[in-house]
Amino acid sequence: MCRLTPISAESGPLPQEWKCLGKDCEENVYSRMEFILNDARNRMPTGSTYLMENDEEWLRLETKTDPKAFQAQAEWSGIRPGMRVLDAGCGPGLTTAIIHRMVQPGGEALGIDYSPTLIEYARTKYADTPGIRFETHDIREPLREFCSFDAVIVRFVLEYNLAESERIVNNLTPALKKEGIISLIDLDYNCLSHYPLPPAMESRLVDLMHLLEEKFNFDPYAGRKLYACLYNAGYRDITVDMRAHHLIYGPPKDTDLFNWLKKAEVVTRKAEHLFKDYPGGRSGFFEAFRAFFNDPSRFTYTPVILCRGIRPQDAHPSVRRCRAHS
Template identity: 50%
Template sequence: MQDPSSAKSRRATAYLMESEEEAIRLDVKTDRDAVRRQALWCGVGPGLRVLDAGCGAGITTSILADVVVPGGGVLGVDYSPQRIDYAAAHYGGERGVAFALHDLREPLTRFGTFDLIWVRFVLEYHRSAAGAIVRNLLECLKPGGRLCLLDLDYNCLTHHELPEATMDALQKIMRAVDERFDFDTFIGRKLYSLLYDAGLEDIRVELAAHNLFYGPMKESDKFNLMKKIEIAGSAVNDVIEACYPGGYARFYEDFVRHLDDPRRFTYTPLLMTSGRKPASG
């Protein structure tokens, strides 16, 4: 379990999920088939030059590259040196794959232009900067190219059947996380408007289920959910201590019991959106 006392120092950093194991968490939890299906829905296809914005461990960059080669390529960018080192070490040798360190809040024009830009599970970390990031990305999208935003709605809030006190605490935790880390628990429902406000055309939207779990849970899925609770929970430890009988340790214990119960039903709504940059834009 993460030491809650480290939460205050982490608050100064921008990324809520920062931890030494973050690249591994992202690598282990990524479902290759699901990402491939999402990529095909977004219009990723052979020959395209794609930007994987906020690429994390690089596994999504590798999956996208599988689709665009031969002829195309994928550049994965992330602002974490740790994630970029991991990505380069694990996926950097693959055909059509490249990585670069970059903060999406800064202009990306040094990378040239792209046919398609893919942004999955990144805008949720930037409630106030999401619009500015979209504008940055549009600058390096070719006219006629597609900007694809994929993110969750009701993040961490759809677990049946958590005890009432645990569910109440979870809602308070996510409210505190949103306020303190500029996170957005409800970014999924905002993606369409972000594309609309940016002047994109032919906007398409699809709703799917992410993390749909019932019955016994795979170890890799449990690891991911526990990491989320550990890190988000310890980041707002004071909120849990104030509202939960037994405090953080008891909350963690109750949540693990819920995950271990094969009767439990858990899912998160995933919004996939895609819009085309006007040919004259």
């Protein structure tokens, strides 16, 4: 029998999909993750600034990813069989695994992330077939050993790197082949579109987003900046699309509830002082937000913006040896 419980009880029960899956019970994933977390904790890059860093981030990222929605985004980005694709900021590897399936036959997918924890999880769960692999790398630094990709996908990465967004795109550009495609995918007006929010909760939420921008390098408005980012970098044939990422009404799904409560739990703990005069303090705000999100009359949405372009003609890769293909 599965005996899964979240590491933190505050964000609520695990989504139904993770409770028990017969022989493939995800209890085994938790057992593996305990070892991976202990092994990787001390290998996190010094000065890590990832806003959502916590021991359950692998689980939040897995459960919130809609495979059909991501596949549609990847198709729009131009991913097709035979391609060699870089998933930059791959997290726990699910998106890389989807890309790997899409580029068959004959294609390859490489997922890179700065987190050794997430890369070890991705290797454990997904790197069991030829043509898919995972490497630890901080894309805020040059990619000296990764090159010759037909496409690079950067999804939900720039929002966590407000100050380094342009640098990240510049670092990834030399990794593309001459006619290679980059696709930037990010949210806009992130975490701010809920109705009907009580005025006190709404004002704290706005203050919280301002604090995350100023102190934690988070960009709630990353999506609207993607076109300018590629245009200023010299990318060609830029195309933009916008879709609904969150569109939540009525009783929330387990996955949405877990995702939003985990986000609220992690970020409010970083800003306890904002809630000193809120009834009940931070815990009072969290419980009020939980009640609001569980209210079936609540409406929540977040737009996702997709922006793709072809590598600049005057971009010259630095001289380096590519790491051997898998």
